[in-house]
Amino acid sequence: MLKHDLTDEDFEPYFRTAQEVSQFFREIGPRYDAENTFAVPSIEAFKKSGLGALPVPKEFGGAGGSLLHASKVITELSRGDSAITLAYNMHYIMVGIAGGLMSEEQNKYWLGRVADGDLMFGPFSEQRAGFSGLADMKAVPQRDGGWRLYGKKTWGTLCEAADIITTNATITDAEGNLPEDFEARIAAESFFIGDFTVDADGNGDGLRIEKTWDALGMHATGTHTIHFDGYYVPADGFICQWRAGAFGVLEWASLMFASIYLGMQQRVLEEAVATLAKKRLGATFGAIVAADTEVAGVGHIIDGVGELASRVELSRRVLYRTCEEVISGRDADWPVELRFPYIGLAKTFIADNVLYMTRHAMSMVGGSSFRKGAIFERLYRDSAASMFQPLNADQSRTYIGQFLLQSARPQG
Numbered sequence: 082m083l084k085h086d087l088t089d090e091d092f093e094p095y096f097r098t099a100q101e102v103s104q105f106f107r108e109i110g111p112r113y114d115a116e117n118t119f120a121v122p123s124i125e126a127f128k129k130s131g132l133g134a135l136p137v138p139k140e141f142g143g144a145g146g147s148l149l150h151a152s153k154v155i156t157e158l159s160r161g162d163s164a165i166t167l168a169y170n171m172h173y174i175m176v177g178i179a180g181g182l183m184s185e186e187q188n189k190y191w192l193g194r195v196a197d198g199d200l201m202f203g204p205f206s207e208q209r210a211g212f213s214g215l216a217d218m219k220a221v222p223q224r225d226g227g228w229r230l231y232g233k234k235t236w237g238t239l240c241e242a243a244d245i246i247t248t249n250a251t252i253t254d255a256e257g258n259l260p261e262d263f264e265a266r267i268a269a270e271s272f273f274i275g276d277f278t279v280d281a282d283g284n285g286d287g288l289r290i291e292k293t294w295d296a297l298g299m300h301a302t303g304t305h306t307i308h309f310d311g312y313y314v315p316a317d318g319f320i321c322q323w324r325a326g327a328f329g330v331l332e333w334a335s336l337m338f339a340s341i342y343l344g345m346q347q348r349v350l351e352e353a354v355a356t357l358a359k360k361r362l363g364a365t366f367g368a369i370v371a372a373d374t375e376v377a378g379v380g381h382i383i384d385g386v387g388e389l390a391s392r393v394e395l396s397r398r399v400l401y402r403t404c405e406e407v408i409s410g411r412d413a414d415w416p417v418e419l420r421f422p423y424i425g426l427a428k429t430f431i432a433d434n435v436l437y438m439t440r441h442a443m444s445m446v447g448g449s450s451f452r453k454g455a456i457f458e459r460l461y462r463d464s465a466a467s468m469f470q471p472l473n474a475d476q477s478r479t480y481i482g483q484f485l486l487q488s489a490r491p492q493g
């Protein structure tokens with residue numbers, strides 16, 4: 082078990098740094114959203130800030146920040162710019178997941194590199210089926226040890242900045258055949274770590290970046306396709322069997338995603354209040370007939386802003402309380418089958434709320450929010466990404482419903 086023993090007092094300077102970096106992300110964000118490219122200047126700013134080493138335990142050279150500390154930093158960065166932050170969020174997710182599963186020796190090396198400023202990313206999802214699809218990517222054993230990876234991952238967030246890659250692939254026989262038996266295939270799906278070194282065109286030894294990212298929102302994440310064509314992973318790049326390992330540490334994924342969308346909620350509220358507090362309609366003839374209508378005095382606006390704020394506050398409580406329950410081990414009180422979906426509820430709750438909020442903020446601000454370049458149309462587009470990152474709401478409910486119904490079934 083890794084030690085995350087940073088005190089709240091010692092966390093304060095990290096949070097202040099996050100506020101500064103957040104401000105920088107806020108300034109540069111609109112340009113990279115409009116250009117639909119990775120926010121390259123964010124790399125130096127993030128690396129220089131030292132925030133990437135926050136969750137690395139002290140024994141490996143980091144700060145020893147907890148899940149809650151990481152969550153607070155991501156929330157703050159995301160308030161500045163959610164798309165840029167979603168890229169660095171992959172770093173936090175993979176440091177948490179890999180750090181929780183690697184051996185002492187592996188952690189010393191890889192987390193030691195992270196403490197020195199290296200960035201990690203994690204392309205797992207493939208085109209056929211996202212995160213829950215067993216890896217079609219093959220890890221072909223080599224005569225002299227290690228594996229060569231073949232296949233492609235279609236969601237490579239942060240690939241333009243990362244130094245270290247973590248991914249999953251299924252170990253094949255020497256001829257490259259995937260196990261035919263389903264259980265054997267699950268057992269052969271493995272978690273690997275290695276160097277990610279590519280040139281300015283994205284070409285590396287046995288791997289390459291294909292710049293395919295073109296989506297509704299989250300433009301600055303640089304979520305491109307990663308091709309593996311004989312990428313070599315030495316024996317010590319094997320971490321563990323993927324599914325069995327990952328399910329024990331996936332809180333680092335769902336709670337970090339939740340943090341992204343909590344930061345986005347805070348931004349929606351901030352922008353809605355700033356706009357609605359000063360908006361005047363002048364003389365109106367409609368639901369309100371008046372010589373001069375001040376929007377801040379309209380009933381449904383007052384109520385709506387209050388509602389947005391209530392959703393932010395409830396989401397904050399759900400997320401930070403969930404982090405605290407996981408840190409203190411209270412999650413052990415839940416049936417083990419429900420651990421992952423129950424932790425994931427924070428993310429699905431916040432995703433539902435941010436989607437509602439971006440829509441409602443637009444409806445209150447009015448048609449100007451719909452124009453390109455308006456912060457609200459951007460938040461609306463970016464918030465749609467919250468539907469997809471694991472666990473999604475449908476799958477969470479399926480896990481929970483299945484467990485409850487199966488547990489209550491008559492025996493015999």
Ligand SMILES: Cc1cc2nc3c(=O)[nH]c(=O)nc-3n(C[C@H](O)[C@H](O)[C@H](O)COP(=O)(O)OP(=O)(O)OC[C@H]3O[C@@H](n4cnc5c(N)ncnc54)[C@H](O)[C@@H]3O)c2cc1C
Nearest residue numbers: 203204205206210211212213236237238299466469470471
């Ligand atoms: C901006 C952005 C960045 C991303 N970055 C990364 C990244 O860096 N690395 C990465 O690995 N992934 C990344 N992803 C991918 C993401 O996490 C999902 O894996 C991806 O969206 C595809 O998975 P899906 O479940 O949405 O779709 P699909 O797997 O195609 O699912 C289609 C439908 O089937 C349902 N379904 C899927 N599996 C099951 C199941 N087992 N049981 C029941 N129902 C199921 C889904 O709920 C959905 O309704 C990113 C996504 C976004 C939007």
